[in-house]
Amino acid sequence: MSIQPGEKLVFGAPSTLSDRLTHYCPGCHHGIGTRLVAEVLEEFGCIKETIGVASVGCSVFTYNYIVADWVEAAHGRACATATGVKRARPDRMVFTYQGDGDLAAIGFNESVQAANRGEHITVIFVNNTIYGMTGGQMAPTSLIGQKTTTSPRGRNPKKEGAPLRMAELLAPLDGVAFSARCAMDSVAHVNAAKRAIRKAFDVQRQNLGFGFVELLSGCPTNLHMDPLSANRRVREEMIPYFPLGVFKDVTANEKAGA
Amino acid sequence: MSDERILIKGNEAVAYAAVSAGCKCFFGYPITPQNEIPEVLSKILPESGGEFVQAESEVGSANMLLGAGACGVRAMTSTSGPGIDLMQEGISYMIGSQIPAVIVNMSRGGPGLGSIDASQADYFQATRGGSHGAGRTFVFAPSTCQECYDMVQDAFDIAFKYRTPVLVLGDAIIGQLKEPVLRHAPRNKQDDKAEGWRVEGMGDRAPRLLKSVYLEDGALAARNEMLEAKYKAMRADIRVETIDTEDADLVVVAFGSMGRIARSAVQLAREAGHKVGLFRPQTLFPFPSEQLEELAKQGKRFLVIEQNAGQMLDDVRLAIRHYADADFFGVMPGIFVDAEELLTPILERMGGAK
Amino acid sequence: MAYHNVIMAGFGGQGVMLIGNLLAQAGMEEGLNATFIPVYGVEMRGGTANCTVVVSSDPVGSPIIKRPLATIIMNLPSLEKFQPRLHPDGVQIVNASLIEKSNLDPAKKTVFIPANDMANELGAPKLANMVALGAYIKATGCLPIEAVERALNHTISSHYAHLIPLNAKALQAGYSFKG
Numbered sequence: 001m002s003i004q005p006g007e008k009l010v011f012g013a014p015s016t017l018s019d020r021l022t023h024y025c026p027g028c029h030h031g032i033g034t035r036l037v038a039e040v041l042e043e044f045g046c047i048k049e050t051i052g053v054a055s056v057g058c059s060v061f062t063y064n065y066i067v068a069d070w071v072e073a074a075h076g077r078a079c080a081t082a083t084g085v086k087r088a089r090p091d092r093m094v095f096t097y098q099g100d101g102d103l104a105a106i107g108f109n110e111s112v113q114a115a116n117r118g119e120h121i122t123v124i125f126v127n128n129t130i131y132g133m134t135g136g137q138m139a140p141t142s143l144i145g146q147k148t149t150t151s152p153r154g155r156n157p158k159k160e161g162a163p164l165r166m167a168e169l170l171a172p173l174d175g176v177a178f179s180a181r182c183a184m185d186s187v188a189h190v191n192a193a194k195r196a197i198r199k200a201f202d203v204q205r206q207n208l209g210f211g212f213v214e215l216l217s218g219c220p221t222n223l224h225m226d227p228l229s230a231n232r233r234v235r236e237e238m239i240p241y242f243p244l245g246v247f248k249d250v251t252a253n254e255k256a257g258a
Numbered sequence: 259m260s261d262e263r264i265l266i267k268g269n270e271a272v273a274y275a276a277v278s279a280g281c282k283c284f285f286g287y288p289i290t291p292q293n294e295i296p297e298v299l300s301k302i303l304p305e306s307g308g309e310f311v312q313a314e315s316e317v318g319s320a321n322m323l324l325g326a327g328a329c330g331v332r333a334m335t336s337t338s339g340p341g342i343d344l345m346q347e348g349i350s351y352m353i354g355s356q357i358p359a360v361i362v363n364m365s366r367g368g369p370g371l372g373s374i375d376a377s378q379a380d381y382f383q384a385t386r387g388g389s390h391g392a393g394r395t396f397v398f399a400p401s402t403c404q405e406c407y408d409m410v411q412d413a414f415d416i417a418f419k420y421r422t423p424v425l426v427l428g429d430a431i432i433g434q435l436k437e438p439v440l441r442h443a444p445r446n447k448q449d450d451k452a453e454g455w456r457v458e459g460m461g462d463r464a465p466r467l468l469k470s471v472y473l474e475d476g477a478l479a480a481r482n483e484m485l486e487a488k489y490k491a492m493r494a495d496i497r498v499e500t501i502d503t504e505d506a507d508l509v510v511v512a513f514g515s516m517g518r519i520a521r522s523a524v525q526l527a528r529e530a531g532h533k534v535g536l537f538r539p540q541t542l543f544p545f546p547s548e549q550l551e552e553l554a555k556q557g558k559r560f561l562v563i564e565q566n567a568g569q570m571l572d573d574v575r576l577a578i579r580h581y582a583d584a585d586f587f588g589v590m591p592g593i594f595v596d597a598e599e600l601l602t603p604i605l606e607r608m609g610g611a612k
Numbered sequence: 613m614a615y616h617n618v619i620m621a622g623f624g625g626q627g628v629m630l631i632g633n634l635l636a637q638a639g640m641e642e643g644l645n646a647t648f649i650p651v652y653g654v655e656m657r658g659g660t661a662n663c664t665v666v667v668s669s670d671p672v673g674s675p676i677i678k679r680p681l682a683t684i685i686m687n688l689p690s691l692e693k694f695q696p697r698l699h700p701d702g703v704q705i706v707n708a709s710l711i712e713k714s715n716l717d718p719a720k721k722t723v724f725i726p727a728n729d730m731a732n733e734l735g736a737p738k739l740a741n742m743v744a745l746g747a748y749i750k751a752t753g754c755l756p757i758e759a760v761e762r763a764l765n766h767t768i769s770s771h772y773a774h775l776i777p778l779n780a781k782a783l784q785a786g787y788s789f790k791g
Binding site for chain 3 (some may be wrong): 402520
Binding site (some may be wrong): 049050051054060067068071072074080081082083084086092109 | 317331
């Protein structure tokens with residue numbers, strides 16, 4: 001989109017983002033998460049040397065939005081595929097962009113093992129507590145009592161276990177250089193998320209280990225809410241169970257030690 | 259590289275061949291009877307500047323392989339049948355995304371945990387695509403340690419020539435057997451020509467995407483038609499060994515370790531004055547159907563010998579169906595047979611001992 | 613055409629795999645074709661073990677042999693298993709140190725050699741396997757004994773290289789045995 005005489009650009013899209021409509025539903029936070037990743041890759045000036053690994057779920061079409069080389073992984077295997085990519089091309093920036101069913105259920109083992117090996121990759125994990133693309137089934141991160149199409153009486157921790165807190169779970173692993181949880185429901189939270197994503201790519205740039213950011217997201221469609229209510233749910237129901245914060249940052253420890 | 263022969267196991271030959279062919283990444287998970295492959299590679303691959311990763315599972319191995327293959331580097335995994343089960347997902351995605359890779363199956367007995375003994379019961383799994391969605395892999399079937407070496411080298415060329423996963427199907431006998439192997443540089447190493455499709459960071463060109471999902475109207479149909487055309491093109495690389503088939507009345511058809519035991523049996527039959535020959539497919543997919551049909555046209559009879567209940571038998575029958583039928587002698591997985599035991603069914607078809 | 617096959621069997625730890633490897637290595641170094649295939653018990657230690665070696669001037673077809681032309685039998689369970697299978701024209705090398713003569717089938721051609729006792733006399737109790745292999749080479753003429761001695765250099769790991777002369781001595785003792 002070109003600027004006409006007399007117009008002044010006050011807010012544009014990063015050059016790393018393609019000029020096409022997303023398939024995301026109105027009020028979904030995926031668009032924000034995708035944009036934040038695109039912004040960071042632009043700011044680092046590394047998009048031409050970046051290889052994205054796409055996952056399966058609503059996140060699958062991220063390859064249509066971030067303009068880079070991409071390879072599509074099987075459901076849950078993005079961290080394994082990214083391992084293969086990074087081992088073959090250690091000189092490239094490699095990242096995955098995955099949802100909660102993909103990373104924390106079917107791909108739990110691949111994700112945890114890649115983190116434990118300290119693969120030099122960046123993993124962006126969008127947690128909206130539900131399977132979006134398949135139509136609102138229970139996710140490993142669904143909240144206790146949350147009604148979904150496969151937990152019509154609400155998630156029962158006695159039968160289905162408690163929601164997995166991935167950012168905390170991964171942080172203690174020696175291979176993990178950075179692990180944080182952020183949200184995208186407010187400007188302040190979005191800004192914090194951007195800083196965390198920068199950090200998660202930066203630890204890869206420095207070959208420090210596995211960089212991980214969990215992004216809490218609304219899913220108005222499958223939660224049957226309007227976008228504002230979905231936003232409110234992030235604040236009032238998700239954050240109390242999934243606290244925001246940095247759970248591991250090896251660069252901070254270095255500074256503290258220095 | 260030494261031109262001297264060394265006495266090594268088939269598994270070790272696989273490992274040395276991979277490095278000599280320029281394999282840069284190996285991903286694998288331990289399973290008997292192929293453990294010498296990752297054990298040797300964990301030592302020699304890093305020494306040659308490659309990456310060795312012991313994966314968390316064969317699910318991990320196959321999907322790591324996909325990632326490395328997508329970058330256009332020569333990459334390999336090895337396992338045994340139960341591991342191939344877990345790899346089918348990754349293999350299907352590699353076929354769909356046209357990603358080259360080499361996968362070695364030193365197969366063992368099944369179903370289930372089965373045994374670690376020799377078996378050829380993974381023939382269907384190997385040649386029918388194995389996974390959902392009708393994909394096929396090119397399949398080599400070595401019967402000697404030297405063939406393990408040569409075919410693994412060639413498997414990388416084939417993988418890149420057709421942008422496809424290539425399976426090397428051995429078994430517990432081939433993997434554990436030691437034989438003299440001549441190590442050599444690849445004889446006809448082809449240019450991988452990966453610059454045109456690999457992911458590497460887009461630089462100043464348009465971005466690339468390697469994927470297997472095709473949702474637009476007609477896109478998946480076109481994709482499948484392209485893949486089918488590729489499977490047909492692969493027929494240019496069919497290989498078969500024939501011994502004494504010209505004047506044979508009976509042609510024994512066998513592959514892999516049974517192929518070499520059958521060779522001894524055919525020799526014993528010849529020594530006993532019977533006109534018997536051997537037809538040993540060295541590629542199982544594509545299958546040497548035309549070569550077999552040619553023999554059928556000449557009025558020969560056929561005896562298929564396999565260490566399973568009859569799998570390659572289907573391909574033989576399809577190949578010769580207009581002219582002949584095939585007889586079958588099966589050895590159950592886990593049973594070791596020698597040449598004398600295979601001679602008996604051959605002589606029965608030749609009207610008994612002379 | 614030269615063609616020999618042999619099954620070597622004993623307890624795990626008696627070194628049958630080592631002499632199987634040695635024979636195949638020697639055959640290869642002599643420019644022949646050779647195969648070596650091991651069969652292990654499920655135990656990691658202490659079980660029975662056997663291997664089959666084929667040495668041939670032609671390419672080796674079957675590496676699996678059910679009625680061997682020769683056997684090297686280091687213990688009684690192995691004799692019970694393989695004596696009935698020995699080819700009618702075959703020869704068995706039987707370890708007289710651990711097996712009573714009454715177990716032998718008089719119809720089978722046998723070299724009955726006290727391999728452990730002879731190894732002990734050499735001050736090398738672990739080398740009964742080499743003594744037995746020497747006797748096998750003598751009985752079959754499969755390869756020159758010198759070729760087998762030379763092959764020790766590529767079969768014995770460098771860690772035990774200092775024991776190669778003793779191994780050669782044990783081979784010679786078996787080769788020179790007059791039963």
